[in-house]
Amino acid sequence: MKILVTGGLGFIGSNFVRYALDTHRDVEVVNVDAMKHGSNPDNLRDIEESDRYSFVKGDIADYELVKDLVREVDAVVNFAAETHVDRSISSPHSFLQSNVVGVFTILEAVRKENPDARLVHISTDEVYGDILEGSFREEDRLKPSSPYSASKAAADMFVLSYVRTYGIDARITRCTNNYGPYQFPEKLIPKTIIRAVKGLRVPVYGTGQNVRDWLYVEDHCRAIDLVMREGERGEVYNISSGEERTNIEVVRTILDILGKGEDQIEFVEDRPGHDVRYSLDSSKVREELGWKPELSFEEGIKRTVEWYLQNGWWWEPLADDRVLHPTPWRLEW
Numbered sequence: 663m664k665i666l667v668t669g670g671l672g673f674i675g676s677n678f679v680r681y682a683l684d685t686h687r688d689v690e691v692v693n694v695d696a697m698k699h700g701s702n703p704d705n706l707r708d709i710e711e712s713d714r715y716s717f718v719k720g721d722i723a724d725y726e727l728v729k730d731l732v733r734e735v736d737a738v739v740n741f742a743a744e745t746h747v748d749r750s751i752s753s754p755h756s757f758l759q760s761n762v763v764g765v766f767t768i769l770e771a772v773r774k775e776n777p778d779a780r781l782v783h784i785s786t787d788e789v790y791g792d793i794l795e796g797s798f799r800e801e802d803r804l805k806p807s808s809p810y811s812a813s814k815a816a817a818d819m820f821v822l823s824y825v826r827t828y829g830i831d832a833r834i835t836r837c838t839n840n841y842g843p844y845q846f847p848e849k850l851i852p853k854t855i856i857r858a859v860k861g862l863r864v865p866v867y868g869t870g871q872n873v874r875d876w877l878y879v880e881d882h883c884r885a886i887d888l889v890m891r892e893g894e895r896g897e898v899y900n901i902s903s904g905e906e907r908t909n910i911e912v913v914r915t916i917l918d919i920l921g922k923g924e925d926q927i928e929f930v931e932d933r934p935g936h937d938v939r940y941s942l943d944s945s946k947v948r949e950e951l952g953w954k955p956e957l958s959f960e961e962g963i964k965r966t967v968e969w970y971l972q973n974g975w976w977w978e979p980l981a982d983d984r985v986l987h988p989t990p991w992r993l994e995w
């Protein structure tokens with residue numbers, strides 16, 4: 663099976679490339695990535711010599727490039743996106759370009775060049791907006807809060823419209839917050855680990871009461887692989903762990919694993935429009951495809967802290983001013 667992965671130099675995409683190659687001996691991956699913010703060639707350093715892997719530097723909004731890549735493959739898994747919510751607030755235009763025009767370009771290429779290819783579009787829980795109680799199901803209405811989540815919601819609508827109008831074989835996954843190896847140091851969990859290890863203060867937005875559902879990245883990759891192989895055309899699948907934690911709980915757990923004190927925590931000014939709680943009902947993917955997460959949050963976070971402690975070679979070059987001396991504080995998850 664030949665898969666075109668887009669955004670495979672980013673956090674989840676690189677984990678998926680490694681997962682797909684390790685799990686299925688018959689899989690070949692072509693990775694196209696524009697090498698934007700969040701990408702890192704070191705994420706796939708260990709597999710770049712594999713004869714089942716190749717890399718193309720390019721933009722998913724470039725139709726001439728994408729049409730040639732799509733023609734050759736059995737499936738497309740689209741991770742490529744601008745993902746940094748704070749950046750979408752300060753400069754939204756690039757989010758429209760990559761997350762909407764880029765997805766539209768892939769859809770056009772699939773429809774015209776390879777309508778039999780399966781497309782898995784990776785979306786997010788943020789398209790539903792926040793929810794104080796209960797959990798969103800796939801058929802709930804979309805109500806994005808930030809330019810980032812609005813761009814992702816627009817892309818989801820394009821994907822579903824192409825299934826209905828042109829009959830392409832696409833499906834969508836919407837997942838909760840991922841964490842694990844190779845996550846960019848700006849994000850909450852790696853940033854907390856790195857700053858705590860260096861003896862620096864650990865920033866927490868507002869009072870730290872925002873709730874997120876945390877999914878270990880490899881569990882997410884397994885779900886995407888299942889949706890690609892066994893999911894139904896035109897369906898949306900929510901993917902969540904059910905492991906909801908407030909941000910302050912996450913930070914305290916990390917400090918505890920590292921044997922650090924809570925006096926390292928510093929509460930900082932909240933993000934505008936900050937969603938209070940995200941929560942997804944993922945019974946559809948569990949019941950229809952038999953997926954469930956293998957790692958509890960406690961196991962996953964221990965494994966993640968361990969990975970960062972052992973892989974300074976990977977994060978030290980990335981832990982620049984944004985991670986070590988951000989002014990004003992910028993914290994992302």
Ligand SMILES: NC(=O)c1ccc[n+]([C@@H]2O[C@H](COP(=O)([O-])OP(=O)(O)OC[C@H]3O[C@@H](n4cnc5c(N)ncnc54)[C@H](O)[C@@H]3O)[C@@H](O)[C@H]2O)c1
Nearest residue numbers: 669672673674696697698700701721722742743760786840
């Ligand atoms: N990280 C999470 O917790 C999370 C949660 C839910 C959904 N998602 C979704 O999963 C996907 C991957 O997220 P991530 O955290 O790995 O992001 P990331 O920022 O680490 O990686 C995104 C990758 O996409 C590439 N990219 C961006 N625009 C591109 C373009 N126009 N053409 C080609 N490549 C481009 C970047 O260079 C980068 O390598 C995104 O679609 C995101 O919306 C992420």
